[in-house]
Amino acid sequence: MATTLPGPAPSIVLCAQEHLDTLRDSFARYEREYDLRTARTASEAEQVAREVVRDGGTVALFVSDSRLPDSHVLAAFHRWRQVVPTARRLIASHWEYFLPDAADLRAGMAKGKYDGYLLMPRGVRDEEFHHAVSELLSDWSSTSANPEVVSVKIVSDDAHGLVLEIRDFLDRMGMPNRVYHPDSDVGRALHEQAGPPAEGEPGYPLVMALNRLPVRPRSVREVAAGIYGAPSEVTLERTVDLCVVGGGPAGLAASVYGASEGLSTVLVEAEAIGGQAGTSSMIRNYLGFPRGISGMRLAQRARNQALRFGTEFFTGCQVERLEPGVGGAPHRLHTSGGELAARAVVIASGVAYRKLRVEPLEHLVGRGVFYGAAMTAAREMEGQDVFVVGGGNSAGQAAVHLARFARSVTIVVRRRGLEETMSSYLIGEIAYNPRITVRPCTEVTDGGGAAHLEWLALTDSRDGSVEQVPAYGLFLLLGAAPHCDWLPESLARDPGGFVLTGRDVPQQCWLDGLPPANLATTVPGVFAVGDIRAGSMKRVAAAAGEGASVVPLVHSYLT
Structure with missing residues (x-):
């Protein structure tokens, strides 16, 4: 696992026939830190990329005009992707072709054939263009095994x-x-x-x-x-207006809007900020990010936003028990290192992936078997055969990311296909990627290895046949199990353990014949948002919307 110091500077390959000089001038500012290479045809660019790899380097970004003399640009990207799967791909169309070519090319971006469609700069300091380029290079750098800047x-x-x-x-x-x-x-x-x-x-x-x-x-x-900071530093001598439990999209949104509305706000997160969404390599359908954004970057931007408004964060701290306040007294949260008192609590602790319950594979967790997307482990899968179990968007995003490194990625699902559970844009991206295959009506029923995962047994539910296949990585994204062990019995939950809110609360728990507010629970002053709430949509945008929507309800309760 140990790495060495970085070798040659990563390359940016520019490809255009008629407008190569314009493209080259536009990328002059990157020359100090990147190795700029140029080509006039798709074949020449492919040869350049192979030379870079042969000499021990890598390509961070391919940039192409929308028209090439020897290949359709999307076919060229496909060829270049075989040489350097991890490189980002950008079309910088000349202004003469930008609008005529857009209709034909934009659909390919939704299928993951390339990462961005931009107008070639018409002069110096086209910062909108360079902002997009910097985002792509930053995205590439976050998946690099040898980052230049090390914290x-x-x-x-x-x-x-x-x-x-x-x-x-x-x-x-x-x-x-x-x-x-x-x-x-x-x-x-x-x-x-x-x-x-x-x-x-x-x-x-x-x-x-x-x-x-x-x-x-x-x-x-x-x-x-x-x-x-140590968990013992969590204890606050004062009572805060709002304590948010969980740092996923819902909890982050609640902390941003709560703090910005003047509430003294604390967020407690047991693991990493971002929750399950933070493990997504690329979220392409989140409003306002046309080129997509990784879950990590979205989470960190939200965290910085909350910090600017005054939210206090306690990361790596587990909430072990919630003691509801009585008669208007503050609620008390008992954590792994101290206590917090809050007038209102927003539960946003999300869900965990369900266990596979195949005992031989449980012994290999962390050694080829992973629950969740495990973005770091993806870098260890280079040239290997990898399997992803799950049919949701998280599984699809994990498969696309793993395909940048692994020789093959197989999505294993119990259903007949992905259409019922996965977004259409991801299904299209998976269908286009030659490294990814889907095995429907299939379950992982056995597996093993000495010090690391070596093989899996796949059972076809249609005929009961079992196939043993070589495998180096298994990523399990099996659906949701709520984090509810720390909640009091007085807080109503459905049979699956998800928190009931609003009209879903049993009528015997209503006050004066009225249900609780939309995101309110059976405990006054305690609210639930995001994946832990019964009936939630299980999408990043929906969770962020609930986190924002709960703040007016908290204000109403506090007044």
Whole structure:
């Protein structure tokens, strides 16, 4: 798992016949940090990309005019993708062709054939154009195994499961990180700073975050505490207006709108900010982001927005019990390191992926078997055969992301297809990608390996046949199980454990014959939003909308 220092600068390949000089001038500002390569035909660009890879480099971005002399531009992208699957792809159409070619080309973007359609700059300082280019390069950099800017250094002598968990947490928090071998210069320097391990303390991994002293964590939460503060710091001497439990899209929206409306707001998150949405490699149908946005970037932008309005964040802190206030008294939240008192509580703790319940595979979790998208693990799948179990959007996004690295990606679903559970744009993107196949009416029933996953048994529900296949990675996105163990019995839930709100609350719990407000629960002053709420849509935009909508209800309750 250890990585080395970066090699050649990543390349940007520009391809155009008539307007190559214009395109080259437009990218002059990137020349200091990227290796700019040019080509006049699709074949020539393919050869350039192969030369870059042969020399130990990689291509970060392909940029093409909308018209090429020897190939349709989408066919060219397809060929280039075979050479460098991780590169981002951009059409910069000359102004003579931009409108005539748009109708034919834009549909291809929805299917993932390329990442952006822009007008070629007509002069200097076309910042709208360069903003889009920077976003694509930033997106590429976030999936690079060797980031240039490193916030967290990790020293490890082996592929510890804990190292993968730590890196996944850091990636979701938007903190670039790299693993170094103990014998490297960085490894020896950090070991010297940390000193010998104490009795009973593991030697590795060794983690240094934001130039603080290196530590030897036993869990991800210890890493989070080292960066964001220990759980014992959670206890506040005052009573806050609003405590939001959960840092997914719903909780982040509630904290942004709550703090911006003048409520003293605290957000408590047990894991990484962003929730399950934070693991999505690319959300293409979120309003206002025509080129899409990764779940991590969306979450971090929302977090920064909430911080600007005054929200206090406690990351890596588990809420263990909610004690409702009586007679207008504040609610008390008992966390893993202290207590919080709040006049109103918004439950946005989301859901967890259901277990596969195949015992041999449970023993391989973290060693080829992963619950969730596990974006960090995707980089470890290069050239391997990978399987994704699940039929929702999260599974589709995971498959598309994994296809940038893996030799093959197989989506395993129990239904007859993806149409009932997945968005149309993702189905189209999956159908277009030659590395992804779908196995309907199929379940994973067995698997194994020595130190790492090696094989799976796939059972066809139509005829009961079983096929054993080689597998290096298994990503399980099996639907939702709510996080509700910490909630009081007085808070009504449906048979699946999801929190009931509004008119879904049983009539015997209504007050004066009236149901609670739309997002209110059976406990006055406690509200539920997002995936944990019974009947929620299970979409990022819907969760963010509920998080924003709950704030007026909180205001009404507090007054």
